[in-house]
Amino acid sequence: MNNKIPALFTDLYELTMAAVYFEREMFAPATFSFFVRSYPKNWRFFIFSGLEEVLSALEAFSFSEDDLAYLESLGLFKPVFLDFLKDLRFTGDVWAMPEGTIFFTEEPVLEITAPLPQAQLIETFVINSLCFNSLIASKAVRSVLAANGCTVVDFSARRTHGIEAALKVARNSFLVGFSATSNTLAGKLYRIPVTGTMAHSFIESFSSEAEAFSTFAEVFPENTVLLLDTYDTLTATKKAIALAKKLEAQGKRLKGVRLDSGDIGYLAKEVRRLLDEAGLPYVKIFVSGGLDEYEIERLLKEGAPIDAFGVGTKVGVSADAPYLDAAYKLACYDGRPVVKLSSGKKTLPGEKQVFRFKKEGLFQQDLVALREEAFGARPLLEKVMEKGKRLKPEPALEEIRNYIQEALECLPDKLKAVKPSEAGFYPVEMSSQLARLQKAVEQEIRRKELI
C-alpha cells in the first residue's frame, strides 16, 4: 500500500494557488512549519511519526499523464501550467525531528523549504501523513505505558478507517512498544510479529465447545489460546483445564486463554485461581474487548492477573481523540518572515530550530528559536532532505523502536501518567530573538493591513 503517493492527492485550492504562483513567477523559496497546537485530554506529549512516509512521497512526487488529463478536463487550468506540472518534481530541503522523537505543542516538528508552488502542493499530504501517524503513535504509547511491562498487541484491523489506516496502526503501535499485530498484511509488509487466538464463530462451528478447543489444540499444539466467553467463561475454563491436563499427558502445554466480555477484572482473577488450583500456572491469560489505556490501568490497579492485552478499536481509531489539532503554516517567503493573526490560530515566523534542555538525564524544557541561533542544548531538527534527496536511508523499524524506548526513559514520569495532573505541562519557551521577530512582523502587518 502507498508505495507511491499520488501527487493528485491534494486539495483543489493548492492547485489553483500554484497556478497563480506560476503565472506571477513566484518561485522563490517558501518555508512551511508543521506543528501541533494543543493536547488531547490527558495527553502531555506526542511521538513524531510519518516523516519517513513523507520523505518517500517527496522523492517520488510527480503527476501522471492521467492526472494531467483529469486536471485539463476541469477547464480551470491553462495548458502552460499543466506543462509546468508535468515536469514538476520536489526539489526542496526538509528539516525535521527524527521519526520517533518525543515532541510537544507549539514547536515545529518539521520545516520544509522549497519553491513556493512545490511547498504549497504537498501541504495536504504532509498534514494527512504526519497527523495520522503521530496521532496513532502517541495514542498507542499510552497503552504501553499503562500496561507497565505486560504484553500489548494490536487487534484493530477490522475497525480502522480503511486498510491503509490499519497498516499505519500496526506499524506505529509496534514502533512504540506493542509486541505484535493480528494484521497479517502488516506482518508481511513491515515484518512485524503476528499473533492471534480464535473467534466465537470457531467455537460455534463445532458441535461442542470442548470439541472446538481440542481440535484447535490438535492442529496448533504450540499456539493454542482458547477463547472462553462464547457461552459462559467459567464453565469454559473447566473445559480448558481438562484439555490442558490432556495435553500435559502428551507432553504439551496449553499456551493461554482469552477473555473478551463480561467483568474482565473479576473473571481474570477467577480463571487464574482455577488454573492455578489445577496446577496450570503457566497458562497465560489474554484479554480483549474495548480496551484502551484507561481500562488497562484500571484492570492492573485492581490486581487482575493479566499477561497480555489485545487492544483494538479504541486505539486503532484513537477513539477519544481521533485527530490532532495540527497545522502546516507558511513561516517565510522569499526571505520575508510571515505570520497570520487569525484569532486563536497564530503562527511563528522564520526558519526555526528546537533546543531540548536536559537535567539529570530527564527532559527539562524545550526552546523554540530561530535556526541560526545556538544554545547549550541538543538541536532537535536535523536536515533530512536536501534538494529533494534524502540525506540518510530510512531507518529500520527496530531502530526507531529502540530510539523511542530510550526517549521515554528521559521523559518525566508525571508526563507519562495516563491521567496526569491538570497542571504540569512540559515547558516550551520561545527564544527572545524569535519573540522579537514575531512581534516585529505582527506590528508591521498591523500597520500595513489593519487599515
Add this chain to the structure above:
Amino acid sequence: MNNKIPALFTDLYELTMAAVYFEREMFAPATFSFFVRSYPKNWRFFIFSGLEEVLSALEAFSFSEDDLAYLESLGLFKPVFLDFLKDLRFTGDVWAMPEGTIFFTEEPVLEITAPLPQAQLIETFVINSLCFNSLIASKAVRSVLAANGCTVVDFSARRTHGIEAALKVARNSFLVGFSATSNTLAGKLYRIPVTGTMAHSFIESFSSEAEAFSTFAEVFPENTVLLLDTYDTLTATKKAIALAKKLEAQGKRLKGVRLDSGDIGYLAKEVRRLLDEAGLPYVKIFVSGGLDEYEIERLLKEGAPIDAFGVGTKVGVSADAPYLDAAYKLACYDGRPVVKLSSGKKTLPGEKQVFRFKKEGLFQQDLVALREEAFGARPLLEKVMEKGKRLKPEPALEEIRNYIQEALECLPDKLKAVKPSEAGFYPVEMSSQLARLQKAVEQEIRRKELI
C-alpha cells in the same frame, strides 16, 4: 486506490481457524450476519455503504505468490493448507440491503453464505469496509440534514486517517448529498465535483492582502472566493468589496468570501451587511473551521446568512463517534443455527430477512424474520452475489445518491433531528418464528454447554 484488496488483509486467527477447518474438512456452508449493535449519541439511523467495495473484493479474492511465501515463512502452516489457499476463490452467496439503504440497529444488513473457511477469511475486510463506509455516510448525512438545503462540501482530506480514508469520505459524503469535495484525487477517481478557495499561506506570500486578492481574481476571474481571516476579517471585507467593485467595472463578479475563524455567526452577519450595503448581494459567504452538524445547525438557528459550509476534520474522522459498534457473526453452520451467549453480545441465529413496513409514505417499523418467512412489506435484503459473481453491475454514484435522497423522504422527521429526543427510537421487532428459534437454540446450548 484499493482496486485490489489484498486477501492477506486479514487477522492471523482467521488463517489459523481456516487451517483447522481445512484439516477437519469443514467446508459446509456457513452464514455470517453483519449488523450494528448500538447508535452513537444522537443518531437514530444509519446509511449502508461499503457493499459495492465488498462485492468487488470478493470477486477478486485470492492470495498472491508473495502472500503465500510470507505465510510459509511464519512456520505455522502445513504446505497442503498453503496449496489450498493458493487456489482459493470466493464462491459464496451474498444477501444485502442495496448500497445507500437506511438501516437501524440489531438488524442484519448483509449476510454471506459460503464454505466456512472462505466466510471466515473475509471477516476482517468485510467488517472494516462496511463499518467505515457506513460510519462516514451516516455521519455526513447529519451535516446535510442540518444544512437544510444550503451547500455542504467536503474539506477533510488533510485530516482523515490516510488517503484511502480521505477517498472514502469524499465518496460517501457525496453520496449523502454533499455538493463537492476539495480532494482532487477523489474528483478524478469518482468524478465528484471539486471545489476550493485559497489558504492563508497564499495571502501571506504576497506583499499585501489586497494584492493577493486581486492577483487571484486576475487568474481565476470566474472562481474567486477570498479568504478573509488571515489578519482581520472585517478589514479584509473592505478590501474584498473594493476588489468586487473593480471587477464589476470589468463586467466580472466576485464569487464569494470565506470565513475560517472567530465568531463565525457574528462575522457572517457583519460581512453580509457590508456586502449588501456595497450593492454586492450576489457575493456568497462560505464558512469553514471545525464545522459539524451541531455547529451548522447552531449557525443557521442564529440566522447567520451563510451560503455554503466547508466541512472537514469533524466529519472526516467522525470525531464524536469514530467507529461503529458493529459485528459479523456466525448465524448458521451446515444447516445448524447458532448463537453466542457472551454478556451484552448476543446474536441472532439462522438466515434472515428484514421487512420494512410503511405508513402514509413513512417508514413505520422493521421486522427481522427468517429468510423463508413472508410478510406484507418490502423485504430489504436482496441476493446480490451468487457463487462468487455479482448479480447486478455496480450502480453509478448518482444513482445511489438519488436512492438515498428518496429514502430520506420516507424517514420520519424526529429520526432526522440533529438532537432527537432521548426516546423515540425506530422500532425493530423480531418475528415470532425467529424469536422461537433463538430461544430454542439458546436452550439447547445452555443444556449442552453450561454443565
